[in-house]
Every structure is written in structure tokens, then in C-alpha cells.
Amino acid sequence: MLQLTINTLALGAAYALVAMGFVLILNATNAVNFAHGALVMLGSYIAFTIGSLLPVVGLLLLPLLLIAAAIVGLLLYFIAYLPLKDKPVTSVFISTISAGVIFENAVLLIYGPEPRITPPVIGTSAFKIGDTVISEQSLAVIAAAAVLIVGQQLLFTRTRLGKQLRAAAQDPDIAAACGMNVGLMVALTFAIAAALAAAAGMFLSATYYASPTDGANYTMKAYIAVTIGGWGSIPGAVIGALLVALFEVVIPSLPALFPALMQAVPHAADLFTMTASTIALFIAFLIVLLFRPQGLFGETIKRRA
Amino acid sequence: MRASLASISLLAALCGAANAQTVKLPIIVPITGPIALEGTSQRNGALLAIAHGAQSLKVEGEVLDTAGAPEGGANALERSAGNKSVVAAVAPMFGTQVLPMIPLANEYKVPLITTAGTGAITEKGSRYVYRFFPSDIVTKLAQAKYVTEVMGKKRAAILYNATAYGQSGHQHLTDYLKAQGAEVVYADAIELSTKDMTPVLAKAKAANPDIILLQMHTASMALLLKQLAQANLGIPVVANTMLTMPSTAGLLEPSELKGICAETSAWIGKGVSPELDKFVDDYGAKFGGVPDFFALQQYDGVMMVLKAVNSGATTADAVQKYLADNEYKGVAMSYRSDGKGNMAHSAAIVCFDGTTRSPKLVKRYDAIASAK
Numbered sequence: 314m315l316q317l318t319i320n321t322l323a324l325g326a327a328y329a330l331v332a333m334g335f336v337l338i339l340n341a342t343n344a345v346n347f348a349h350g351a352l353v354m355l356g357s358y359i360a361f362t363i364g365s366l367l368p369v370v371g372l373l374l375l376p377l378l379l380i381a382a383a384i385v386g387l388l389l390y391f392i393a394y395l396p397l398k399d400k401p402v403t404s405v406f407i408s409t410i411s412a413g414v415i416f417e418n419a420v421l422l423i424y425g426p427e428p429r430i431t432p433p434v435i436g437t438s439a440f441k442i443g444d445t446v447i448s449e450q451s452l453a454v455i456a457a458a459a460v461l462i463v464g465q466q467l468l469f470t471r472t473r474l475g476k477q478l479r480a481a482a483q484d485p486d487i488a489a490a491c492g493m494n495v496g497l498m499v500a501l502t503f504a505i506a507a508a509l510a511a512a513a514g515m516f517l518s519a520t521y522y523a524s525p526t527d528g529a530n531y532t533m534k535a536y537i538a539v540t541i542g543g544w545g546s547i548p549g550a551v552i553g554a555l556l557v558a559l560f561e562v563v564i565p566s567l568p569a570l571f572p573a574l575m576q577a578v579p580h581a582a583d584l585f586t587m588t589a590s591t592i593a594l595f596i597a598f599l600i601v602l603l604f605r606p607q608g609l610f611g612e613t614i615k616r617r618a
Numbered sequence: 619m620r621a622s623l624a625s626i627s628l629l630a631a632l633c634g635a636a637n638a639q640t641v642k643l644p645i646i647v648p649i650t651g652p653i654a655l656e657g658t659s660q661r662n663g664a665l666l667a668i669a670h671g672a673q674s675l676k677v678e679g680e681v682l683d684t685a686g687a688p689e690g691g692a693n694a695l696e697r698s699a700g701n702k703s704v705v706a707a708v709a710p711m712f713g714t715q716v717l718p719m720i721p722l723a724n725e726y727k728v729p730l731i732t733t734a735g736t737g738a739i740t741e742k743g744s745r746y747v748y749r750f751f752p753s754d755i756v757t758k759l760a761q762a763k764y765v766t767e768v769m770g771k772k773r774a775a776i777l778y779n780a781t782a783y784g785q786s787g788h789q790h791l792t793d794y795l796k797a798q799g800a801e802v803v804y805a806d807a808i809e810l811s812t813k814d815m816t817p818v819l820a821k822a823k824a825a826n827p828d829i830i831l832l833q834m835h836t837a838s839m840a841l842l843l844k845q846l847a848q849a850n851l852g853i854p855v856v857a858n859t860m861l862t863m864p865s866t867a868g869l870l871e872p873s874e875l876k877g878i879c880a881e882t883s884a885w886i887g888k889g890v891s892p893e894l895d896k897f898v899d900d901y902g903a904k905f906g907g908v909p910d911f912f913a914l915q916q917y918d919g920v921m922m923v924l925k926a927v928n929s930g931a932t933t934a935d936a937v938q939k940y941l942a943d944n945e946y947k948g949v950a951m952s953y954r955s956d957g958k959g960n961m962a963h964s965a966a967i968v969c970f971d972g973t974t975r976s977p978k979l980v981k982r983y984d985a986i987a988s989a990k
Contacts, residue, residue, distance in 0.1 A: 320816045418650070426654030427865050428837040439848055446849055521813035522837055522869065526652055526686070530811045565817035569824040587808050587818060588780055 316445045317566055323451040323520075325558030326458035328534055330513035332542070332550035333465060334506035335535040340482040340545055341502040342394060344405040348413035349510060350532030352389070356382050356511025357523030358420050360431040371434040371515055372457065378515055379508040386507025390500045398499075413528055421525040428522035431515050454516045461512055462551065465505070469547075478502055537594065541601050543611030552610060560594040640676040641927055643668070643920065644698040645708040646719075651686030652810050653712045655836050655865050656912050660733060662905045663916035664708045666897070669904070670917075671924035678703075684710050691715035692722055699726035705937045706731055706923045711751075711912055713739055713782035720744050729938045731919040733912050735859070736786045740958040748941045750919035750953060751911075752883045752962040752986075754790045757859060758833075760965035760983040761881040762794035765829050765856050768967075768981065773803045775827035775853075777818060777842065779834045780807040787833030787858060803827050810838055815845045823851050832857040840869035847874040859883060862968055863910040867975040876972025884911040884950035885966050885979050893949045911950070915962065918948030 331353055338346040359381050363374050393408040434453035439446050469475035481488040481498035489495045513531075514523065535550075538557050543549025568574060568585045583589065601608060645664045648657035661681055668679045682698065684690030691710050698704060699722060706729045709716050713736025720739065723730050723746040732739070733751040740747055765771045774795055778784035784807060792802050804825035806818050819842075822830060830846075830853050832839060839860055846855065847870075854877060860866055861880040886909065888895055897917065901909040926940035941961075945954040953961035964984045968977035 317816060317820070320814055324814055421650055421654070426650070426658060428840065428869055430869065448848060517813070521841060524652070524837060526650075526654075561812070562814050562816055566820045569817070569820035572824060586806050587812055590817075591809060 314570060315442065316447065317563055317570070319447060319451050319455070321555070321558045321562040323454045324562060325555035326455050327513045327516045328538060328554035328557055329551040330458055330461060330509045330516075331531055331535045332538040332554040333462065333547055334509040336539055336545060336547050336550045337502050337506040339539070341499045342398070342405065344402045345536070346409045346506070347406060347532055348389060348393065348409040348416065349506070349535055350530065351413035351416040351528035352382070352385065352507045352510035353514040353517070353531040354420065354523060354525065354528040355385060355416050356514030357431055357518035357527070358424060358429065359511060360515035360518070361429045361523065364432040369432070370436065371432045371519060372453070374432060375457070375512065375515070378511050382507045382511030383504035386504040387500055389507065390503035394499070394503070395496070413532070417525050417528055424525065426525065428524045429518065430522055431518045433519045434516065450520055457512070458516065461509065465509065466547070537598050540598060540608055543608035546608065546611045549608050549610035553608070557594065560590055560597070564593060565590040639674070639932065640678065640703055641705045641932070642678045642680070642698070642701055642703040643706055643708065643923065644694070644704065645679050645681045646684055646691050646694040646698070647681070647708060647710050648684045648686060648690065648712060648715070649681065650683055653686065653710070653835065655863070656711050657684070659863075659910050659912035660708065660711055660916040662901065663909070663913035664920045666901055666904060666913070667917045667920035667924065670900070671921045673928050675924065675927060677924065684712070684715050688714045689718055692718040695719050695722045695726075695728070699723075699728045704728055705927055705932070705934050708732070708916065708920065710734065713786065716747070717782065720747060723747065727938070728934045729941055731916070731923060733915050733919070734783070736782045737790060738782065738786060740960050744959070745942065746938060747959040748919065748955065748961055749959055750915045750961050752965050753960050754786045755960070756963055756986050757881045757883065757965045758787055758790035759794050759986055760967065761831060761856055761858070762791055762798055763983065764879070764881070764967045764981060765831065766795065766798040766800050769829065769854065771829035772800045773827045773829070774800055775804040775822045775825055775830045776802055777822065777830065777832050777834065778805070778807055779838050780809050781835065783835070784833050791831055791833065808834070808838060808842070810835060812838070813841065815842045818842070819846060819849050819851065827853060829853065830855045832861075834858065834860060836860050836863060836866045837869070840866055843870055843878065844874055856880065856967075859911065862977060863912070864908045864975070865910070870975070872970070872974055873972055875970035875975065877970070879967055879969040879980065880977065882911060882966050882968055883962060883964070884914050885968065886911065886914060891949070897949050914950050915948075918946070918950055918953065919961075921948065922946040922953065
């Protein structure tokens with residue numbers, strides 16, 4: 314149980330970074346960034362590249378990675394969003410989908426299809442508590458992601474810049490009327506979101522490898538996390554991400570945790586397979602859409618992007 | 619006079635050019651998407667075969683990417699097979715993509731040359747599928763015989779990917795293990811996109827198997843084995859052939875491979891034969907890196923097609939008849955159809971000793987399923 318808890322938290326923490334970045338761009342532009350998963354994948358490969366040049370642990374690479382990813386985020390803003398910001402929002406969907414495809418194929422062209430592994434955050438050792446194996450990497454991911462989540466929250470709630478970012482997202486017209494440079498705020502939001510995505514990419518690919526085709530999967534997970542947790546809500550995105558990790562790790566493990574369940578429930582083995590747990594996650598997603606479309610923690614909305 | 623000589627020379631040149639026969643051999647493989655690694659190996663093997671085997675032929679080996687979608691192969695075949703110069707087509711190693719291609723191959727009467735292991739592709743009654751790779755019928759039998767007869771195991775856990783290949787392997791392994799007197803105590807399908815294998819490993823451990831059998835694709839298998847090594851369950855593993863790909867083993871530390879065995883079709887090593895040495899050297903020079911069995915056996919398949927064409931089989935129909943009726947001594951093994959298009963009938967078991975990423979051959983199963 315301890316191992317499952319730690320694995321769920323580590324996976325959920327990385328997904329939370331992905332979901333937070335997704336929400337930041339959503340709030341700033343009222344549009345879904347379908348390239349967000351590709352930013353996670355790109356972050357993995359940037360981390361892999363920097364790690365190949367500087368053979369140090371991931372924690373020491375992180376500042377360089379965040380800066381490089383922020384630059385990619387700015388590029389995405391200038392190419393995929395800014396020219397279309399006054400067009401119908403579907404134009405932004407299409408442009409971000411295109412950007413995601415471009416990123417994926419560019420990585421495939423440069424690195425080839427072989428999976429890559431990034432440096433661990435601190436190390437790869439593991440220690441045992443009874444039968445439970447605790448990996449250093451899992452604990453480091455939880456800690457590092459927590460620092461980034463708290464840092465992002467402090468930036469947005471305790472700094473002038475953060476308040477401007479929030480103001481520009483909540484009401485760009487009023488923010489502009491107050492003299493804020495809304496365009497700059499949106500650009501910075503893209504940069505921060507890309508940096509968070511890249512950090513998640515490095516954490517995930519140190520344990521799970523990185524492949525050029527990973528992007529679509531991460532975009533889907535972010536979408537589900539944000540929908541379940543609360544459309545537009547950053548705390549909701551974090552909770553939603555943890556729930557996604559719960560469905561991936563804990564739900565399919567229930568037969569091993571509660572063997573009596575296997576005997577008491579007919580076909581329990583079939584109900585808790587990996588495939589069945591994926592189905593269960595999407596059923597939960599549909600239930601939230603049907604009965605609480607604003608998500609568990611989101612405010613009631615009139616229109617969803 | 620001078621003008622007449624010029625005309626005669628021009629006509630002679632044109633006739634000479636027309637005599638160099640052109641055949642088309644589309645290479646329809648995934649070079650993007652989740653199976654890009656394996657598809658790239660197939661492509662490389664096919665292109666190397668064209669470079670080696672064309673002789674006086676002009677062979678157009680257009681590469682068509684099937685990506686990851688099940689219909690990718692069928693779409694590509696539809697675009698290319700209508701041309702009368704097409705004598706055969708290389709088909710993906712991904713059974714999920716080959717299955718929709720079969721009706722089109724039947725319609726256009728174009729033989730498909732593939733290294734897909736999925737059993738079902740030669741069980742559809744088609745005369746146009748030729749598999750240059752031992753099918754699951756062969757490899758899973760070798761895997762099951764090894765764990766029961768050599769290792770003496772009786773309680774198996776089977777972990778497989780939720781693809782046609784994974785499901786085919788799972789089904790055959792289950793049947794063969796039962797026939798060998800063993801029991802399958804746990805089985806689970808794992809999505810290709812699954813990252814955390816903890817649930818699967820927890821349930822496998824709870825079922826108390828004495829052996830874990832795998833039927834998985836590259837990255838998914840590497841993830842599972844890495845996490846299995848961390849979990850330190852102490853249960854031996856016999857994997858499927860994907861583990862013997864250098865790209866898969868390269869994702870793991872030698873210590874994470876210690877004691878793990880795998881079934882495979884072809885043993886690739888220097889010093890086995892001059893032909894294999896040449897293949898390995900030329901592959902490295904042309905594409906970089908070390909070839910795997912997908913490249914090698916795709917190479918053999920395309921070489922057999924080119925031998926057929928060089929022998930006078932200049933249409934798809936004639937090539938199909940040649941493939942159905944002839945034996946071919948390839949670099950990896952000898953190939954002969956069993957009447958259903960299964961050309962390869964041998965398998966091997968290799969094991970990693972934990973010091974390197976190159977396994978050692980421990981057992982061969984030759985002609986484990988008889989040829990026609």
C-alpha cells in the first residue's frame with residue numbers, strides 16, 4: 314500500500330504540473346492548447362539533450378530546462394496564438410494541433426523513434442521498508458513537483474506580476490484599460506506553462522522513457538484532469554491529476570490489495586485489469602461532464618472553450 | 619549517313635534503357651508512431667536487400683509510412699497496388715495493420731512480405747501473405763517448451779500488450795502451457811501507453827507464479843522489466859523476441875537483464891556465417907547501428923522476391939507462385955511455405971547473463987512446426 318501510495322503521488326505530481334500549465338493557457342486565452350502534451354514531450358527531449366552535454370542529475374539541469382522550455386512557450390505564443398487571437402477560437406485549436414504535430418515530427422526527425430531516458434532528479438537508488446521498495450526517484454519527483462506547484466501558487470497570489478497575470482486572464486479588456494500589457498501577460502503565461510510542462514516531461518521520462526509520440530497521451534490526461542478537477546481551476550487541476558493517477562495505479566491494484574474482493578465479486582479479475590481501469594477513468598470523465606460540467610472544484614461556467 | 623548513324627545510336631540507347639526491367643516493391647511499414655522502431659528496421663532490411671539483390675533490375679522501393687493507425691497499411695496498399703509493375707509489397711510487422719491489408723492483397727493479387735508475428739495473418743485463407751518470421755505458433759511453442767521442459771515451471775503469469783500481437787501471443791501461450799501440463803495463474807493486457815506497471819506487478823506477485831512470460835512491444839517491455847528489476851520479485855522471466863532487439867536491450871542496464879531469457883527467431887552474431895557478417899557490416903555502413911531480426915528477416919524476404927524476379931517471375935502472380943512453391947536459403951535460416959504462407963519454422967532461446975546487453979544462445983528449436 315505504501316509503495317502504491319508513493320507511486321500514485323509521484324505520477325500524480327508530474328501530471329499535476331502538466332494539468333496546471335494546461336489550465337494557465339486555458340484561462341489566459343479561453344482556448345485549449347492541444348500542443349500541451351507535445352510541450353511535455355519536448356521537455357523530455359530538451360532534458361535528454363542537456364543531460365547528454367552536462368552529465369549531472371536532473372535537479373541541477375532543471376533551471377536550464379525551465380528557461381529553454383519558456384523560450385519554446387514564447388515561440389508557441391507568437392506562432393500559434395498571437396496571429397489568431399482575434400479569430401474564432403477554433404482557429405487556435407487547429408493551430409495548436411498543428412504545432413503539436415510539428416513538434417512530434419521534428420523530434421522524430423532529429424532523435425529517431427528510439428525511446429530516450431532523462432537523468433534522474435537526484436538518483437536511482439531504492440530502499441526497502443519490509444516488502445515495500447521505495448525509489449529515490451519517486452520521492453524526488455514528489456518533492457520537486459511540490460516545490461514547483463507551491464512556487465507557481467506564490468507567484469500568482471503573492472507577487473505583482475502574478476496578480477497582473479491573473480487579471481489579464483480574468484478580464485483582458487479591463488486589464489488593458491488599467492494599462493496592463495495584456496499581450497505580454499499572455500506570452501508570459503505560455504512561457505510559464507511550457508516550463509511546467511517541461512519539468513513534468515523530465516520527471517516522467519526519467520522513470521518511464523520519452524518517445525516522440527507521447528504528446529497526445531499527455532494532452533488527453535491533462536484534459537481529463539482539468540475537466541474532472543474543475544475547468545479553469547488550478548487547485549482543481551492538481552486534484553484532477555491525482556485522480557487520474559489513482560485510476561492508473563490504485564484502481565487496477567485493488568485485487569492485490571484486497572484479495573478477499575477477488576473471491577467475493579464475480580469476475581473481479583476482469584473488472585480490475587489495466588484496460589478496465591482505463592475504461593473506468595473515461596466513464597468517470599463522462600459522468601462529470603454530464604452531471605457536474607464545471608468539475609469538482611470549478612465555478613459554474615456559461616460557455617466552455 | 620551521319621544522321622542515320624545518329625538515329626540508329628539513339629534507337630539503340632532507347633532500346634537498351636527499355637530492356638532494364640523496372641519493378642515496384644512498395645515498402646509499407648510504420649516509420650512514425652508507436653511501432654516506428656520495428657518498422658524502421660523492416661525498412662532498412664528491405665532497402666538493403668534491394669541494394670544487394672536487384673542485379674540488372676531497376677527496383678523502386680518506395681517507402682510508405684503506415685504510422686500507428688490500424689488502417690495505415692491498407693490505405694498505403696490501396697494507393698500503390700494498382701500499378702502493374704508491383705510484384706510484391708513489404709507489409710508492416712504490426713499484425714493489427716496487416717489484417718486489414720489482406721482483403722486488398724487478395725483483390726489486387728499482390729503478395730505481402732512481412733515479419734509480423736501475429737498468428738492470425740496466415741489464418742485467413744489468403745494466398746498472398748508470406749511471413750518471413752516464425753509465427754506465434756512456432757515462437758510461443760518454443761517459449762512454452764523451454765519454460766516447462768527445461769526450466770520445469772508449472773505456474774505461469776502472462777503479461778502482454780493490448781495489441782493483436784500481444785493477444786495472439788497470450789492465446790497461443792495459454793494453449794501450449796496447458797498442453798504441457800502447466801497452469802496460467804495470472805494474465806493481464808497492458809496498454810502501449812501505460813507507464814506505471816506497479817498494479818500489474820502487484821497482481822502478478824499476489825498470484826504466486828513461478829515464471830513470468832511476456833508478449834510485449836519494445837518500450838512497454840523495457841518499462842516493465844525496469845520496474846520489475848526495482849520490485850525485485852525474484853520470479854524468472856522469459857520474454858518475447860522484442861527483448862532481443864538491440865534498441866530494447868539498450869534501454870536497460872545489463873544488471874536489469876540478468877537471468878532474463880527470450881525467444882527469438884534469428885541469432886545475430888558475428889562469426890556465424892560469412893553472409894551474416896556481410897549483412898551486419900553492410901547494414902552498419904548504410905544505416906549505422908546494429909541490425910535486429912526484423913531487419914534481417916525482412917532482408918531475407920525481399921531477397922527471395924528479387925530472386926524470383928531475377929529468375930523470370932516478372933509479375934505479382936508469378937512471384938506469388940514462386941513464394942508458394944520454392945525453398946529459399948536466407949541469411950537467417952531456410953524458408954519454405956507450409957501452405958499457409960508461414961515461411962520460417964525455427965526459433966531459439968537466448969539468455970542474458972547480467973554483464974552485457976548481448977544475450978547468449980542457449981537452445982534452438984529447429985523445424986518446430988513442419989514446412990509443406
